Amino acid sequence: MQKKKGGQSVIFQYPVTIKSTASIVGPKEGQGPLRDYFDLTLDDVMAGQKTWEKAESKIVEDAMNLAVKNSGFDNSHIDFVIAGDLLNQSTATTFGVMGMKIPLFGIFGACSTFGEGLGLGAMLIDGGFAKNVLVGASSHFCSAERQFRSPLELGGQRPPTASWTVTGAGCAVLSNAGEKPYITGFTAGRVIDMGITDANNMGAAMAPAVVDTLVNHFKDFNRNPAYYDVIATGDLGYIGHELVVRLMSEEGFNMSENYTDCGIQIFDRETQDTHVGGSGCGCSASAFSGYYYKKIKQGEIKSMLLIPTGALLSQTSQQQGSNIPGIAHAVVIESSRQDR
Amino acid sequence: MNTSQKSKDRFQRMVKEVSPNSAVVKNCVKAFFSGGLICCFGQFLTDVFGKIGASKDDAGMYTTAALIFLGVLLTGLGVYDKIGKHTGAGSVVPITGFANSMAAPAVEFKKEGMIMGIGAKMFLVAGPVIVYGLITSVAVGVLYYIFGR
Numbered sequence: 199m200q201k202k203k204g205g206q207s208v209i210f211q212y213p214v215t216i217k218s219t220a221s222i223v224g225p226k227e228g229q230g231p232l233r234d235y236f237d238l239t240l241d242d243v244m245a246g247q248k249t250w251e252k253a254e255s256k257i258v259e260d261a262m263n264l265a266v267k268n269s270g271f272d273n274s275h276i277d278f279v280i281a282g283d284l285l286n287q288s289t290a291t292t293f294g295v296m297g298m299k300i301p302l303f304g305i306f307g308a309c310s311t312f313g314e315g316l317g318l319g320a321m322l323i324d325g326g327f328a329k330n331v332l333v334g335a336s337s338h339f340c341s342a343e344r345q346f347r348s349p350l351e352l353g354g355q356r357p358p359t360a361s362w363t364v365t366g367a368g369c370a371v372l373s374n375a376g377e378k379p380y381i382t383g384f385t386a387g388r389v390i391d392m393g394i395t396d397a398n399n400m401g402a403a404m405a406p407a408v409v410d411t412l413v414n415h416f417k418d419f420n421r422n423p424a425y426y427d428v429i430a431t432g433d434l435g436y437i438g439h440e441l442v443v444r445l446m447s448e449e450g451f452n453m454s455e456n457y458t459d460c461g462i463q464i465f466d467r468e469t470q471d472t473h474v475g476g477s478g479c480g481c482s483a484s485a486f487s488g489y490y491y492k493k494i495k496q497g498e499i500k501s502m503l504l505i506p507t508g509a510l511l512s513q514t515s516q517q518q519g520s521n522i523p524g525i526a527h528a529v530v531i532e533s534s535r536q537d538r
Numbered sequence: 539m540n541t542s543q544k545s546k547d548r549f550q551r552m553v554k555e556v557s558p559n560s561a562v563v564k565n566c567v568k569a570f571f572s573g574g575l576i577c578c579f580g581q582f583l584t585d586v587f588g589k590i591g592a593s594k595d596d597a598g599m600y601t602t603a604a605l606i607f608l609g610v611l612l613t614g615l616g617v618y619d620k621i622g623k624h625t626g627a628g629s630v631v632p633i634t635g636f637a638n639s640m641a642a643p644a645v646e647f648k649k650e651g652m653i654m655g656i657g658a659k660m661f662l663v664a665g666p667v668i669v670y671g672l673i674t675s676v677a678v679g680v681l682y683y684i685f686g687r
Binding site for chain 2: 348350351354355359392399402407413437440445
């Protein structure tokens with residue numbers, strides 16, 4: 199059977215199940231609308247560590263271990279870890295998973311990392327290269343602010359288009375044996391640059407990449423938005439969401455019914471002062487691992503398209519005046535598999 | 539996604555349309571009054587220092603030192619950024635803002651040590667202000683030397 203489908207997609211021949219998930223978030227996220235769904239909410243963004251970077255690694259470590267524990271496996275059953283974060287050289291991930299003694303594939307897809315990880319993990323399992331794969335992604339408001347923006351104590355104003363980096367990690371154990379939900383397909387994203395340069399409007403930078411991935415996904419699978427109960431992007435926020443709805447409508451797809459965004463869902467716009475919403479690798483990772491996974495398990499959602507989205511920039515690329523391209527990976531998650 | 543220049547231009551117009559602008563008028567009014575309040579407080583300090591016997595020059599110097607101290611203290615207590623969120627330029631432009639711009643990186647990069655952290659990063663925000671402030675003052679000095687006397 200040909201597993202590559204159309205231009206950018208793959209379809210899985212064998213069952214790839216999401217055996218378990220785990221999500222750990224910071225105190226602010228723990229006060230947001232999804233608070234009841236996370237496995238663990240920290241009292242303090244330091245997570246008992248001395249630095250923010252170490253705190254992020256600790257969150258990764260705890261979330262990874264919790265996901266394995268929730269799966270009923272132990273570390274020796276996990277063939278590979280696929281994970282990433284936003285810090286330079288992905289140190290949150292490498293230091294976080296060090297103690298697990300499982301081979302690691304460190305990946306970077308900016309905030310789309312969780313989607314990239316799910317896609318690659320599912321391919322490893324479907325290809326017979328692994329039985330169980332642990333996938334994860336993380337971000338931390340404080341470590342991200344200092345790397346990408348300015349010191350936290352500096353007194354300034356955030357523009358209304360800015361997003362708020364989620365402190366949190368989400369992890370999932372993928373397996374070749376188990377019950378729903380299944381990852382049944384994946385559409386890998388391309389790097390799309392539409393000339394956005396404003397690092398305080400990342401939803402706008404990423405929206406075109408979402409549209410590119412969505413249009414190709416629907417073409418490759420011969421589907422339309424109505425096929426899914428929910429379509430959820432990673433961290434576009436209100437502005438990016440609106441742009442996707444408009445652009446998709448121009449492409450002939452109606453996205454006004456079942457399309458939402460993890461960044462919109464994770465914070466309360468009115469009370470949490472997060473402007474357009476949440477962002478960061480941890481946004482889609484924790485929202486899926488916490489909220490959506492449970493909703494699918496409970497049967498409230500039968501099929502969803504999860505599209506973690508990344509804005510591809512560094513402080514250097516910004517200072518040198520480069521544009522901010524985007525990338526988006528689409529993962530099909532369903533509660534049943536059609537016979538193939 | 540069509541990434542031709544024409545589509546990019548169109549998309550960027552769409553982004554402008556969808557993205558809310560900063561509340562410029564409201565922010566300006568808040569900055570005007572908060573900045574003015576800090577300056578009035580400075581004048582108050584100068585008057586007090588004058589009353590208790592400082593000369594005019596000394597009173598100004600004491601005021602500067604006191605405002606810098608307060609800026610650093612409020613930064614260290616984690617309050618200055620919360621004020622700055624509302625006051626914007628009102629708390630950036632006065633000397634307390636300059637103190638904040640030095641203290642904030644010092645607090646932030648403490649974890650990287652005294653040399654590579656605090657020492658190297660303290661001027662992260664204020665550095666350009668000092669560099670171009672010095673250059674401008676030299677240029678003005680030269681112009682004054684030639685034309686001003």
